[in-house]
Amino acid sequence: MDSLPDITLLKVSLELGLQVHSPPPPSHHTHTSLPSLTVSPSQVMRITLSTLNWRRREMVRWLVTCATEVGVYALDSIMQSWYTLFTPTEATSIVATTVMSNTTIVRLHLDCHQQENLASSARTLALQCAMKDPQNCALSALTLCEKDHIAFETAYQIVLDAAATGMSYTQLFTIARYMEHRGYPMRAYKLATLAMAHLNLSYNQDTHPAINDVLWACALSHSLGKNELAAVIPLVVKSVKCATVLSDILRRCTLTTPGLVSALHSRRTSGKLMSLDKAPLRQLLDATIGAYINTTHSRLTHISPRHYSEFIEFLGKARETFLMAQDGHIQFTQFIDNLKQIYKGKKKLMMLVRERFG
Numbered sequence: 001m002d003s004l005p006d007i008t009l010l011k012v013s014l015e016l017g018l019q020v021h022s023p024p025p026p027s028h029h030t031h032t033s034l035p036s037l038t039v040s041p042s043q044v045m046r047i048t049l050s051t052l053n054w055r056r057r058e059m060v061r062w063l064v065t066c067a068t069e070v071g072v073y074a075l076d077s078i079m080q081s082w083y084t085l086f087t088p089t090e091a092t093s094i095v096a097t098t099v100m101s102n103t104t105i106v107r108l109h110l111d112c113h114q115q116e117n118l119a120s121s122a123r124t125l126a127l128q129c130a131m132k133d134p135q136n137c138a139l140s141a142l143t144l145c146e147k148d149h150i151a152f153e154t155a156y157q158i159v160l161d162a163a164a165t166g167m168s169y170t171q172l173f174t175i176a177r178y179m180e181h182r183g184y185p186m187r188a189y190k191l192a193t194l195a196m197a198h199l200n201l202s203y204n205q206d207t208h209p210a211i212n213d214v215l216w217a218c219a220l221s222h223s224l225g226k227n228e229l230a231a232v233i234p235l236v237v238k239s240v241k242c243a244t245v246l247s248d249i250l251r252r253c254t255l256t257t258p259g260l261v262s263a264l265h266s267r268r269t270s271g272k273l274m275s276l277d278k279a280p281l282r283q284l285l286d287a288t289i290g291a292y293i294n295t296t297h298s299r300l301t302h303i304s305p306r307h308y309s310e311f312i313e314f315l316g317k318a319r320e321t322f323l324m325a326q327d328g329h330i331q332f333t334q335f336i337d338n339l340k341q342i343y344k345g346k347k348k349l350m351m352l353v354r355e356r357f358g
Contacts (some may be wrong), residue, residue, distance in 0.1 A: 026112055045085040053058035059280035060090045064098050068107060072114055075099055079121045088129035092140035094131075096122040100144060123151045133323035139175050144181070150291055156187065163191070169198040173213040180220065189228055192217035196235040203295040208246045214240060218249050237283060243291035247321045250284050254324075285325055292318035293335060300343055308349050312356055319357070333358075 028218055045063065048056055063085070067074040079099065082091040098104060099122045105115055119156070124143050130141035138159045145151035161177055172195035180188035196217060201208050214236065221232040257273055274281050296318065299311060315336075322332035336357050340350050 002129075003290065007093075009211050017209050023026065049085075050085065057094070060086060060094050064095055064254075065257045068098070072108060072110065072118060075104075075118060076121050079125045080173070082125050083128075083132075088133040089136045092126050092137045096144055097140070119147075123148055124276045127151060127154055127158070130158045134158055134166050135168070135171055138167070138171070139178060139343055142175065142178065160194075160240070164193040167198075169195040169210060169213070172198070173210070173217070177216070179215075185220065185224060185331065187221055187223055189217075190219060193232055193235055195231070196239050199239040201240045201242045201245060203243065203291060203298055203300055206242050211242075211245055214245065215252070219252065222253055222256070222258050226274065228282075229253065229258050229274075233280040233284050237287040241291055241294070243288060243295045243321075244286065244317065246288040246291050247317065250281070250321070250324070253281060253284070261323065277326060285321075288321050289325065289331065290322060294340065296335075300339075300346070300349075303349070304345075305348065308352055311349070315357065316351070 006145075045059070046284060048059065063078065078085060079095060082095060083135075086095060099118055104110075104118075108114075112117070126137070126141040126144040129137040139157065141155040141158070142152065145155045159172075163172055172191050176188045176191035176195060179185075186283050192213075195213070199210055199214070201210065201214070218229075218232060218236065221228040236246070236249060241251075254273060254276065276282060276285050281295075296315070299307075299314070303311060316352075319332050322335070323327040325331060336353065340355060344350060
C-alpha cells in the first residue's frame with residue numbers, strides 16, 4: 001500500500017468507495033447501499049495529504065459526501081480528526097463549508113441542537129486551521145464564524161496576531177475589505193493600516209495591482225475622519241514612492257470633507273475642506289512633489305527619444321501637483337531650471353521642455 005503512488009491511491013479509493021466506521025445512525029439516516037472498503041480511507045488520506053492535485057480535492061469532496069451519507073456522527077468524526085486527513089485549506093474551504101451549508105442541514109433533517117453541535121465543531125476546526133495557516137484560512141474562518149460572536153472575535157484576533165509576520169499585504173487588504181462589507185469600518189481601517197506596513201510601491205510601479213487597495217484604504221480613512229486620515233498618510237508616504245499614485249490620493253483627499261460617513265450618523269461636521277498647508281495633507285503634498293522630482297531624475301538617466309513626448313506629459317502632471325502648493329509656481333520654475341542645467345546635453349529634450357514650460 002505505502003509503495004503505491006499517491007495518484008494511484010486516489011484512483012483506487014474512488015473506485016472502491018467509502019464506508020465510514022461509526023455507530024449505527026438513526027434508522028432514517030441508515031444507508032445499506034454504501035460499498036465497503038478494502039483500502040483504509042484514513043490511510044489513503046494520510047498518504048496523499050501532501051499531494052496537491054485535482055484528484056486529491058476530488059477525494060476530499062468524496063469523503064465529505066460519504067460522511068454526510070452516513071450521518072452526523074461521521075461528519076463530526078472527520079472534523080475532530082481533520083489534521084490527520086486534510087490540509088487546513090481543505091478543511092476550511094471544503095469540509096467545514098459543506099458541513100455548515102443549508103444543503104447538508106436539509107439532507108440530514110437536523111434539528112436545532114444537532115445543527116448547533118455541527119456548527120460548533122466546524123467553527124472550532126476553522127479556528128484551528130486559521131491558527132495553523134492564517135494566510136490561507138483566516139478569511140474562511142471569519143466567514144464560518146460570523147454567527148458566533150466569540151468565535152468571530154477569536155478569528156479576528158488570529159488575523160491581528162498573524163499580521164506582523166504571517167500575512168501579506170494582499171491577504172490583509174482582502175480581509176480588510178471583507179470587514180468593511182460586514183459593517184466593521186474601524187476594523188477594516190485597522191487591517192488596512194497593517195497591510196500598508198508590508199507594502200512598497202517604487203517610483204515606476206504605476207500599474208501595480210495593489211494601487212486600488214491603497215486608494216480604497218485612503219478613501220476609507222478619509223470617510224472615517226481627519227484623525228484616521230492623519231494616521232494613514234504617514235504610512236502612505238513611507239510605502240508609496242510612485243508620484244502618480246500619490247497625486248491621485250492627494251486630489252481625492254481635497255475633494256470632500258473628511259469624516260462624511262461619521263457625520264451622516266452624528267450630524268456634526270464643519271463642512272470645511274482640509275488645508276494643503278497644514279497636517280496631514282501638507283506631508284502628503286511634500287511627498288508627492290518629492291516623488292515627482294525623484295522620478296524625473298530616474299527617468300532622465302536612461303531615456304530614449306521615443307519616450308520624449310511621454311516624459312513631457314509626465315512633467316505636465318508634475319506641474320499640476322506643484323501648483324497645489326502656495327509657492328508651487330516658484331518651486332516648479334526652479335525645478336525646470338535645474339533640469340535644463342543638469343541635462344543640457346540632451347538638447348532636443350530640453351528644447352521640448354523649454355517650449356512647453358518656458
